[in-house]
Amino acid sequence: MTPRYAIYYAPRRGSAWWNFGARWLGRDEHDDQPLAPQGWLQMPTNKFQRMTGAASRYGFHATLKAPFHLAGGCDGDVLLERVRLLARALKPLPLGTLVPVFMDGFVALVPSRRNPALSALAQACVQELDDLRAPLDEAARSKRRIDPGDARAQELFERYGYPHVLERFRFHMTLTGPVDTALAGKVVAQIARPVAQLNAEAPPMLDRLCVFAEPRTGAPLRRIADVELAP
Numbered sequence: 110m111t112p113r114y115a116i117y118y119a120p121r122r123g124s125a126w127w128n129f130g131a132r133w134l135g136r137d138e139h140d141d142q143p144l145a146p147q148g149w150l151q152m153p154t155n156k157f158q159r160m161t162g163a164a165s166r167y168g169f170h171a172t173l174k175a176p177f178h179l180a181g182g183c184d185g186d187v188l189l190e191r192v193r194l195l196a197r198a199l200k201p202l203p204l205g206t207l208v209p210v211f212m213d214g215f216v217a218l219v220p221s222r223r224n225p226a227l228s229a230l231a232q233a234c235v236q237e238l239d240d241l242r243a244p245l246d247e248a249a250r251s252k253r254r255i256d257p258g259d260a261r262a263q264e265l266f267e268r269y270g271y272p273h274v275l276e277r278f279r280f281h282m283t284l285t286g287p288v289d290t291a292l293a294g295k296v297v298a299q300i301a302r303p304v305a306q307l308n309a310e311a312p313p314m315l316d317r318l319c320v321f322a323e324p325r326t327g328a329p330l331r332r333i334a335d336v337e338l339a340p
Contacts, residue, residue, distance in 0.1 A: 113178055113323040114188055116234050117170035118315050119332060125311040129303065130169025133284060134161050138168030138321070138332045149299050160296075163286030164215070166329045168321065171282045173234040175271035176323055176330070178243040188241055189320060189334055195237050196318050196336040202226055204313040209284070209300050211293035217281035218304065227315065228278050234318065235274045245270055 120126035122139060131137055132147050135158065150157060158165075179188060206221040220227070245267070255262050255272055262272040273279065285296060307313075320334040 110325045111178055112185075112325070113176040114185065115172065115176040115321045115323070115330065116174035116192065116238065117168075117172055117319045117321050117332075118317065119168060119170040119319045119335075120313070121317070121335070125307055126313055127169065129307060130282065130284075133300075134165040134169055136165045136168065136329070138170075138330065141329050141331055149303070150295065160285050160288060160292070164283045166327075167283070168330055168332060169282060170319065170321070171280050171315075172273075173231050173318065174238055175273075176321075177270055180241055180243045183241050185320075185322070185333075188238075189336075191238055191241060192318050192320055192334070192336050195233065196338050199230055199233065199318075199338045201314055201316040201338045201340070202230060204280070204315055206308050207282070207304060207313055209297045209304055211288075211290065211297060212279075212281065214287045215283060216285040216288060216293050216296045217283045219279065219281045224280075227280055228276075230315070231278045231280070232275055235269055235271075239269060242270055 119138070120130065122137075132144050133149070135144050135146050136142070137144055146154070146157065152160075179185075202224070204220050204227070205224065207218040208221050209216055210219050212219070249270070253266060253272070255266055257263075259272075262277065265274055265277060266272040269275075284300070285293070288296070316338055318336045318338070319332055320336070321330040322333050323330045
């Protein structure tokens with residue numbers, strides 16, 4: 110079975126934001142090792158792990174180019190070299206203030222203000238690397254459920270293999286799987302203060318492209334390379 114690859118932003122390992130996100134999700138995405146949770150919420154450990162399990166599989170990240178299979182003739186080395194070339198053309202971007210929100214049924218951190226430069230960077234990742242992506246197969250089409258009335262989402266999915274790109278892109282760092290409104294409210298309330306403290310002490314910066322790999326369907330994604338953006 111061929112792996113899938115993704116281009117994400119993730120904070121530098123060991124940084125304050127990485128410690129927050131990785132310990133919240135309970136996993137170091139570099140070596141797929143468990144991390145002790147910080148205990149922000151007063152709930153049983155198994156319930157907390159169920160709440161975060163879907164997000165933990167992907168690691169603490171923001172999607173720039175969603176997971177994809179490589180086209181024929183390409184391999185991980187080719188992808189990494191292209192990511193390096195792309196990174197040389199991109200500049201680090203301040204993310205501004207990140208805030209926890211309930212969006213589309215899950216809790217995530219998002220910038221408090223829209224940033225066109227951030228959207229442009231994500232668009233570059235989607236478009237400049239798309240020739241390395243294998244065409245969608247029927248399994249991928251059947252797995253992704255798109256509102257049949259949303260023609261633009263269907264168009265983006267067919268063109269780029271993912272509907273949340275270009276003008277549909279929204280930077281977010283997922284913290285939970287699907288949760289109800291009540292639980293989402295508790296999560297947002299509990300983490301608002303530590304997130305505000307992080308914003309003040311370590312203003313978040315998108316300073317790297319990270320290559321993640323899913324070795325087989327359903328396996329945890331591992332962070333296999335960081336490529337820093339041009340200074």
